[in-house]
Amino acid sequence: MSEELVCITCPMGCRLTVDRLDDSSLKVDGNRCSRGIQYATEELLAPKRMVSATARISVSADTLDFGSIMRLPVRTTMPYPKERVPDLLKAIYALNVSLPVKRGEVLINDFKGSGVDVIAARTLP
Numbered sequence: 190m191s192e193e194l195v196c197i198t199c200p201m202g203c204r205l206t207v208d209r210l211d212d213s214s215l216k217v218d219g220n221r222c223s224r225g226i227q228y229a230t231e232e233l234l235a236p237k238r239m240v241s242a243t244a245r246i247s248v249s250a251d252t253l254d255f256g257s258i259m260r261l262p263v264r265t266t267m268p269y270p271k272e273r274v275p276d277l278l279k280a281i282y283a284l285n286v287s288l289p290v291k292r293g294e295v296l297i298n299d300f301k302g303s304g305v306d307v308i309a310a311r312t313l314p
């Protein structure tokens with residue numbers, strides 16, 4: 190049975206049709222370039238996602254200001270294996286980031302040896 194995908198590697202957005210062959214390889218049609226094959230292979234065999242979330246920031250009660258941002262936007266530096274995203278989110282939600290923090294500051298380094306860092310997505314004073 191064929192699977193349909195849209196390649197998101199470039200704005201062309203080729204519609205890919207992917208068949209799994211008996212030898213476990215994939216047959217990809219509809220791609221205008223070889224990157225479509227790479228995209229389909231990764232998406233079906235080892236999907237990854239960029240992860241964006243928010244992390245708790247350390248705010249003392251006397252500086253609490255309800256007009257200020259209470260959580261820090263964070264993101265991964267590279268796509269992370271989709272099936273392990275819940276583990277990564279647990280680690281992000283366990284953070285308690287001390288201010289100040291600069292955009293791009295590494296908050297989690299090389300998560301579980303994946304080479305993926307979690308960084309601050311904005312500066313907070």
Ligand code: SF4
Nearest residue numbers: 196199202203222225
């Ligand atoms: S297959 Fe090639 S041309 Fe088509 S969307 Fe993917 S990268 Fe772009």
